[in-house]
Amino acid sequence: xxxxxxxxxxxxxxxxxxxxxxxxxxxxxxxxxxxxxxxxxxxxxxxxxxxxxxxxxxxxxxxxxxxxxxxxxxxxxxxxxxxxxxxxxxxxxxxxxxxxxxxxxxxxxxxxxxxxxxxxxxxxxxxxxxxxxxxxxxxxxxxxxxxxxxxxxxxxxxxxxxxxxxxxxxxxxxxxxxxxxxxxxxxxxxxxxxxxxxxxxxxxxxxxxxxxxx
Amino acid sequence: xxxxxxxxxxxxxxxxxxxxxxxxxxxxxxxxxxxxxxxxxxxxxxxxxxxxxxxxxxxxxxxxxxxxxxxxxxxxxxxxxxxxxxxxxxxxxxxxxxxxxxxxxxxxxxxxxxxxxxxxxxxxxxxxxxxxxxxxxxxxxxxxxxxxxxxxxxxxxxxxxxxxxxxxxxxxxxxxxxxxxxxxxxxxxxxxxxxxxxxxxxxxxxxxxxxxxx
Numbered sequence: 001x002x003x004x005x006x007x008x009x010x011x012x013x014x015x016x017x018x019x020x021x022x023x024x025x026x027x028x029x030x031x032x033x034x035x036x037x038x039x040x041x042x043x044x045x046x047x048x049x050x051x052x053x054x055x056x057x058x059x060x061x062x063x064x065x066x067x068x069x070x071x072x073x074x075x076x077x078x079x080x081x082x083x084x085x086x087x088x089x090x091x092x093x094x095x096x097x098x099x100x101x102x103x104x105x106x107x108x109x110x111x112x113x114x115x116x117x118x119x120x121x122x123x124x125x126x127x128x129x130x131x132x133x134x135x136x137x138x139x140x141x142x143x144x145x146x147x148x149x150x151x152x153x154x155x156x157x158x159x160x161x162x163x164x165x166x167x168x169x170x171x172x173x174x175x176x177x178x179x180x181x182x183x184x185x186x187x188x189x190x191x192x193x194x195x196x197x198x199x200x201x202x203x204x205x206x207x208x209x210x211x212x213x214x
Numbered sequence: 215x216x217x218x219x220x221x222x223x224x225x226x227x228x229x230x231x232x233x234x235x236x237x238x239x240x241x242x243x244x245x246x247x248x249x250x251x252x253x254x255x256x257x258x259x260x261x262x263x264x265x266x267x268x269x270x271x272x273x274x275x276x277x278x279x280x281x282x283x284x285x286x287x288x289x290x291x292x293x294x295x296x297x298x299x300x301x302x303x304x305x306x307x308x309x310x311x312x313x314x315x316x317x318x319x320x321x322x323x324x325x326x327x328x329x330x331x332x333x334x335x336x337x338x339x340x341x342x343x344x345x346x347x348x349x350x351x352x353x354x355x356x357x358x359x360x361x362x363x364x365x366x367x368x369x370x371x372x373x374x375x376x377x378x379x380x381x382x383x384x385x386x387x388x389x390x391x392x393x394x395x396x397x398x399x400x401x402x403x404x405x406x407x408x409x410x411x412x413x414x415x416x417x418x419x420x421x422x423x424x425x426x427x428x
Binding site: 061085099 | 262263271275277278279281282283285286289290298299301302303305306308309310312313317351354355
């Protein structure tokens with residue numbers, strides 16, 4: 001199994017975290033997004049959307065979308081609850097994470113950290129508003145629960161953890177969301193938890209590299 | 215089973231379509247978004263995100279996110295493939311639909327049809343760009359396939375069909391995507407296909423109603 005992977009992407013980190021917690025061996029293929037690695041024809045053949053991560057199975061089958069990869073790997077393990085409603089609730093959070101958390105928290109963090117926009121830019125204001133709303137909804141949900149679905153740590157938690165745990169780097173005050181903070185700590189207490197999310201490198205700054213973000 | 219439902223929402227229509235194709239009885243509870251129906255405390259107790267649709271099960275359990283509702287209802291039916299990789303591919307398209315199709319095609323259509331923005335507004339230009347990219351990715355995928363996953367009609371098709379079949383109402387030229395057009399026709403040839411998506415009513419115009427969109 002090969003993971004086409006960018007070290008500074010939290011979408012990639014979430015897959016690395018699950019693989020570590022599952023103790024599954026894999027070959028990590030580094031993709032330097034800002035050196036143009038996703039702009040090649042070879043990469044488009046792996047993923048026409050030119051995004052990371054991509055999972056390549058031993059039979060050559062390809063799977064894109066970080067949360068679909070989590071879902072694939074978690075089947076038949078304790079990281080995916082078995083009941084039909086619980087399973088659907090996991091799908092709910094996998095969708096919510098990409099629409100409400102990744103786009104706002106992750107998108108804001110990326111743009112601020114790499115110097116694309118400053119906090120007073122209209123796009124930053126809009127993403128901040130979306131991020132605070134998403135964190136508010138998470139906080140409300142987690143006030144009465146230990147984990148997002150079915151009282152157990154699952155890929156729903158792993159997916160949402162990925163960008164939420166670095167929300168402060170997007171200038172978001174996590175202190176306003178105490179239930180989220182406690183849940184982040186519980187996620188970090190899970191067996192085989194690890195964090196190898198790297199900071200954005202120098203070539204992620206606008207104009208410094210070649211990528212779909214330029 | 216109760217479906218809290220807005221007649222002019224394609225996110226709601228996709229659930230109605232699956233329920234019709236499954237021939238499952240349910241009680242439809244109309245939610246008039248622009249009359250303020252989602253702004254009440256009662257509605258927030260059903261869905262703190264104040265969105266439609268919401269599925270309420272016979273035991274009172276609540277499920278939000280249209281694609282999670284599709285996933286719940288499709289389990290154990292031919293609308294959800296059984297293999298682990300196919301299942302993950304369905305999740306892939308359920309996520310893609312919300313991040314890449316609904317936000318761009320659906321968001322653009324809503325804003326244009328209700329007179330919120332015109333085609334030359336920067337937000338319209340940005341969403342149009344995203345929509346054309348999403349349609350291009352769909353077209354590429356469907357050039358070699360009858361349906362999105364595993365050669366059979368599934369909830370992946372139902373989810374993506376919902377906003378794609380009205381892409382022209384967002385000013386998007388579907389003629390540029392012939393594989394998408396053929397696939398839309400195949401979806402419409404499925405047993406028990408029906409289309410009851412309603413046009414936006416007068417109170418959806420800006421200032422005419424009270425909703426989270428105002």
